Amino acid sequence: MARAGLTTERLVRAGAELADEAGFEQVTLSALARRFDVRVASLYSHLRNSQDLKTKIALLALEELADRAADALAGRAGKDALNAFANVYRDYAREHPGRYAAARHPLDAGAASASAGGRHAQMTRAILRGYDLSGPDQTHAVRLLGSVFHGYVSLEMAGGFSHSTPDSQESWTRILEALDAVLREWPST
Template sequence: MARAGVTAERLTRAAADLADEVGFHNVTVSALARRFGVRDASLYSHVRNAQELRERVAVLALAELADDVASALAGRAGKDALVAFADTYRRYAREHPGRYAAMQVRLPPDVALASAARRHSDMTRAILRGYDLPEPAQTDAIRLLHSTFHGYTTLEAAGGFLSHPRDTDTSWSRTLDALHHLLEHWPPEHGQPLGS
């Protein structure tokens, strides 16, 4: 019998909080049971296993970030929208390292389609409308932006930039300037003449 007050939603939020505190890979059903003061077995009426629990945290994190980004993008376009998206992404990764790590989990297709992952892609496409990029350049640009944001935030979190005195906020700002310039001057496909 499940303990009163324990629900799948509460377990997911508690697991996300635990991930931020101790690291996503340290989130286990046992650790969560200790947090709730119950036996492991009592949680299995809410989650099948640790894998499902981690997937739930990933979906929660994707939804939270999508909500934050949507709020940040309201009424913005072009470079203003690009910077708002990027800054929100970076702030979320800094404030919620465990949740951010969860977002990197490969979700099963049925879970991924039901999650906020699609919203992130759609919002990035909305930013790119301000740059008038057709397909397939738009898909390439989405991959570039997400790779840049993820790479920068991951290296920063790991202390990868500490060996240089240059302020990381300044480098971040210059990175966004460079992305904006590139998006405004996107190179043509191989074999396609400039301006076509």
């Protein structure tokens, strides 16, 4: 019988909190069991193993990010939408570093199809339609945006910009301006 009060959702949320506090790589069933002061065996009626927990945290993070992005994009287009979308990712990574790392966790085909990843792709492509990009150019632009957002956020979170000037916010603003310019003047094939 499952220990009273333990549910899959409660365990996944606690795992996400643990990821934010200690790092996503530190999330294990043992660490989660210590948090609830139970034996690891008590968790098996809710989670198969640590990989299952990490997958569920990744799905939670993708859903949270998609919800935030959808709210931020409502009524926006063009550069305003691009900036809002980028800032959602950066702010989420700053607020929830472990969950942000989880959102990059590889998912098997079944989990990926059940994830909010499709919502992220739809929102990104909707932004790009405001730049009159379609087909393969949209795919290239999606990859460009993902690379820039994730690369910048990862370097910033690792302290890569903390001891230099101008400050990272000024660089972020200039990078978003440059991305807007690139998207408006996308090279033809």
